[in-house]
Amino acid sequence: MPLAVQALLPFLLLTGGAAAASLPALRRRGGAIAALAAAGAAGVALTLLLRLAPAERVDIPYLRAFPTVDLLIRVDALAVAFGLSLLVTACLLILARLLSDDDRRRPWSSWLLTTAAALGVIFAGSLVLVYALLRLCTLAWSGALDEAAPRGRGLRTAEQIADLGLLVAAALAAAGVGTTAFSGLPSDALGPGTFLLALLPVAVRIAALAAAAERPRTPVLFHPAIAQATLAGYLMLRLIAVAGGRPPGRELQILVFAAGLALAALVSIQAWRARSSGTARLRLAAAQAGIAIALCALGTSVAAVAGVWAWLGVVALTALASIRQTPGSLGALLTTAAQTILPPGFLFVGLWLGTVSLVQRQLEGALIPLWLAAGLAAAAALRHARWPAGEPRGLLSPAPVPLAAALLLLGGALPLAILPWLVIPAARILRGIPGGTLGWGLLGITAGPTAVPTLAAALAAGGALVLWLRLPMRRSFDTAWAGVHPSAPLLRFDLPDLARWRALPWARTAWLAYAALVVYAIVRQ
C-alpha cells in the first residue's frame, strides 16, 4: 500500500468510527466501535513505524490550496511513535470507560474526533498546520462550535491565547526562510525568543494537566492524556528537533531546565498535599511532565533518548491517572508504583539517562535539583500508596488498568522491550545518536562507561515498597499525617482596583495620540 494512503488510514478509521458511533442504529455498540477504530488505527501506526527506515523522514503533500501552508503530512519516527502512543492510550481509555458502569453518557464520537485531531497535530508537516490542528483539537475536545459557550471557556481561551505564540513563531520563521514546513526550516530558524513563544502551547497544556486534578471526577477523563499530555510532549520534542536537538542558546537551555524542575517540585508538593489519591496521581503526571521538560533541555544524544522516553511515559501515566481507581485496588497501587520516577517507576530510565547526560556535559551541580525534584515526586507518590485491600473483584477493577500499569512497570524494568523500536528511532529525529552511545540487554542499559541494572533495581525497589506498605510504622505515619490539613494555597493575590483605570479618558487619549502621529507622519522627513 502506498505510504500516502497508509498515512491517511488512521484518520479515516477514527473519523469513520466517530460517524458510525453517532448513528442511531449503532448507538448501543458505540463504545465497541470506538475501541475497534482506535485499535485499528493503532495497528496501522505500528505498521508504519516498523516500515520506516532509521532516521527516515517523508513529507507527503495532499493539498496545495492554502498559500505557504500545504496540507502536508510528515511521517518520521517521532511522529509515528507519538501517534502510536496516542492511539494506544485512546484505546485504553475507551476500554476503561466501556467497562465502567458509573456513567451512562456516550462520548465516543467526541473522543474519536479529539483523537483524530490530536493525531493530525502529530502528523502535521508545518508549524502553521500544527497551529490550525491544535485549534481543531481544542474544538473537538470542547465541542464549543459556539465560541461564546460558557462551558470550559477558561481553558479554551487560555489555549487559544497560548497557541497564538506558536503561530507568531511560525510567522517569524516564515518571514525569515519563506516556509514553515519542518523539512524547510534550518536549525537556526527559531531564535531564543521565538522558541519561547512556540513553547507557550506546551506550557498551557501542562498547566491544564495540573488543573485537571481539580475538576469533578468522572470515571474516565479523556482529555488530559490525549489533548494535553500527548500534545505537550510531542510539541516540545518537535520544537527541539527543529532547533537542532536542543533549545537555542545556553541561557534558554538553563531557563527551560530550571523551569521544568521548578514545575515538577511545585506540583509534587501540591500532589503531596492532595486529599485524594486520584487528585495526587493527576498532579504527579504534571510533575513528571516537568521532569521531562528538564530532560529535553540537556541537548545531548543521551538526553534526546531520555526526553523521548520520559514524554512517552508521561502520556501513559497520565492515561492511568485519568481513570478513576478505587483506593486500595491493585491498579491504584501499580499506577502509583509506576509513577514513582525512582525504581520501579517507569521514568527512572529517563532520569538515569538524564543524569548520565549531565555528567557527560560536566554539569554535576545540576544533578542536585534534578534528583531533588525527582525525590519530591517520588515521595508524593509514595505518600498516597496503599496496600490493596478488599474483595478480589474490586481489586482488579477497572479491568485494563492493572494490566496496563503492570506492562508499564515491566517496560521500565526491561527497557530493551521499548528502546530499540520505539524510543531510539524517535530520538534520532531530534539529533543523531552515534553507534555505541547506548546499549541494552536483559538486565539493564548502558550509556557510555556507566550501566544501570534496571531489572534488579526494579525488583529491589518493588520489594522495598511492599515492605514499606506493610510496615506498622507506616500506619502510624499515616495517622499522624491525617491530622495535618492542607493549608491555604501557596499563592494568594487580589486583583487591582480597575475602576480607577476605567475612568480614564481612553478614547480621547487614543484619538489625540493618533492625530499627533498623523501630523508627525506629514512633518517628518
Place this chain on the structure above:
Amino acid sequence: MTTLAPVIAFVAGFLLAELREGWVRLAGLWAMIGATGAGLALTTSRPEEAAWAVGPMLASALLVSTPSPPLAFERLMLRTAVTIVLVFLGGYVARRLPFGDAPWAIVAMAWVLAAAGLAWLWLPRDRLEARRGAVLAIAGGSAALLALFPTGAGGAALAGLLAAAPLLGGRRPVAGASRAQSPPASAFLLAMALLLAGLALSGGAGVRTAPLGLALSLSPNALAGSSLLLVVAAFSMERAVAAAAVLAGGSLLLASPAPHWAGIAAAVAVLAGEAGAARLLWTGVFLLGLGPALSVLIGGPLGARWEAALLAPGWLLLLLPRQGRWGGPLLLAASTFVVWGDLHHLGAAGLARFQWLAAAGAVLILVIGTLPPDRARIPAVASSMRAVMSTGLILVGVSTAAPLGMLGAVLLVIDLALVQASAPMGPPAGGPMASAALLARSGWPPSAAFAGRVLVLLAAAGTSVALILSAILLYAGLQLAPALQPHQPARPGRAGLRDWLATGVSLTTGIAPAILLRMLQGG
C-alpha cells in the same frame, strides 16, 4: 474679464443659495455649478470637461422643494461659522497651492463648492438639505480632481452624474431603512458577480479606454473587488445597498481619479444614515480624495508625505462608524479594495508611513473596540468587538502591501460582509446544517475568519515590527472577544438559502483560499 465673470457668478450664486429658498436657491446653485464648469474648462483648456456640470445641475433641480424649517439660533450661528471656516479653507488651499497657469480664484470655485456642500452636510436643516449638501460635496470634490487630472468628456460627465447619487437614497421613512430587492434582481447581481470573478480569474484586461476618453481599470484586483461588492448586494436583498454596491463596484473599475473618487463618495451618500456617523464617513471620503490632490498640488517629497498620511486616517474614518447590517460591510469591502489600489501609487517611504499609521489605527481600533459604546466617543461604532477587531486586522492586512496580507484581508471582509451580516440574529438552531453554519460563523478552522486571521499574521510578520505587534494584539483580542460579549443563542428555525450560501462561501474560501489568491492576482 474672461476669468472674472465666472467668479462673480459663483459668488452671487453662493449668496443666493445660502440665503434664499426654493427656485431662487436653485438659480444660485446653478450659477455656482455653471461657473465651476466654466472654470474647469478654463483651467484644463479642454471645453469638454464642462460636461461635468450636467449631473449636479440635474440633481439640484430634482431636489428643489418647499422651504426647509429654520434652524435654531445657536445651530444657525454654528452652521454659519462652519460654512465660513470651510469656505475660507477652500479658498486658502487654492490660493496657497496654485495649479498651472490658472488664476487661483478659478480653481478655488471647486474647493468652495465642496466646502459649501460639506457645511450643509454637517449641519443640515433637514434630510433634504443634507442630500443637497451631498450633491454639492461630490460635485465640488470631483471638480477639484478633474482640474488636476482631466479625463475627457466621458469621465467628466460620469463624475458629474455620480454627484446625483444622493437621489438614490430615496424618501425613506426612517434613516437607514431601505426597500427590499426582488429575488430576480439578486440573482442577476449574483450572475454579474460570477462573470466578473471569471474575468478576474482569467487575468483581467488591464487598462482600457472606453468611448469619450473614459479610462477603465480591468485589473484582476478591481474585477475581484467589484465581484465581491455585487455578491454583498445580492445577499442583502436591499435596493439602497445594491445601488451603493453598483456605484462602489463601478468606481473600482474606473482608472480616472475623479470619477473613481466620485463613485465611492456616491456610495457613501446612498448609505449614510444617522448624522454623527455620516460626518465621519464624509470626512473620511474627503481625506481619501485630498491625498492624491495634495500630492500633485504640493509635489515633491512633501506632497508624497501628505498623500500617504491622509490615506490611513481617511480609510479609518470610513471603517469605524456602524452603518447598519449591510451598509457597513459594503463600505468596508469597497474601501479595502480602493485603498489596496491606492497603495500601489505610494513610494517606499510613503508605504512605510502608511504602515505606521495603519498599525496605530489598528491599535486605536482595538482601544475603541474594547470600550463600552458610551465611552468610545465615536457615534455608532460597530456593534461587536469581533467586527471591530476584524476590521483592525483588515487594516493591517492591506497595509502589508503583500498578496498574502490582501488575501487575508479579503477573507476577513468575506466573513464580515457575507457570513456575519447574513445572520445577525445568530445561526439557525435547527436543521442538518446548524453545526456547519455555526462553524462557518466562528473563528475555528476551516472558517474564512480563521484563514484570514492566520494569513494577515503571516503577512505582517514579514513586513514590520509595528504591524506584527498590532496584528498580535488584535488576534489575541479576537480570541478574548467571545468571552467578553454576551452569549447569543442560535435563532429558532431552519437555515435558508442565504445561510447555505454563506456557509459554503466561508468554508470553501477557508479551506482553499488559493482560489481567491488566483482571482486577486489574475491566474
